[in-house]
């Protein structure tokens with residue numbers, strides 16, 4: 480791994496695993512063995528462990544005594560809790576943006592909606608689902624609060640772990656027409672409308688994600704997508 484210092488090596492392993500989890504190449508429940516990862520990245524087990532611990536602190540990896548690390552598999556209870564947090568934070572963000580209506584943001588959001596529409600028209604479900612998640616991060620970015628952006632990005636990544644447990648690329652929890660309504664409300668400074676829309680939007684996503692989490696609790700194996708429909 481070249482002449483990197485210990486700190487950089489941890490960063491490299493962390494970033495590669497983080498990306499693989501969010502890109503669904505490593506799925507919930509997948510074991511992350513220190514020795515194998517150490518060999519793969521040509522680093523020590525201590526380096527791998529430090530990267531895994533950082534992912535654990537973000538809720539993406541679970542480390543259990545005697546069992547080692549694996550990609551986290553959120554329970555139904557955790558999903559409900561994550562959505563409770565999202566509801567509080569994201570209705571707050573929507574209200575904040577309605578009060579400011581920043582023009583550059585409105586432009587960025589409209590461009591983003593166009594991308595969502597194009598992906599939808601092309602039936603590119605993978606891109607669509609990525610863009611729909613990014614829409615929520617974009618709203619957080621518009622607050623220009625680094626803490627809020629980091630916090631919400633982490634929470635959204637954890638909710639998407641549930642979706643990532645399934646090969647179901649067509650599953651799209653967000654509805655683009657609701658994203659458009661939200662942007663319309665922000666542009667016109669309609670705080671009550673934006674809060675109502677965000678509540679409904681997140682409520683619908685929660686129902687969809689909870690149903691997935693329930694299926695996981697009923698029986699799931701991280702390799703099952705390789706087998707297809709049985």
Ligand SMILES: [Zn+2]
Nearest residue numbers: 611614653654
């Ligand atoms: Zn959405």
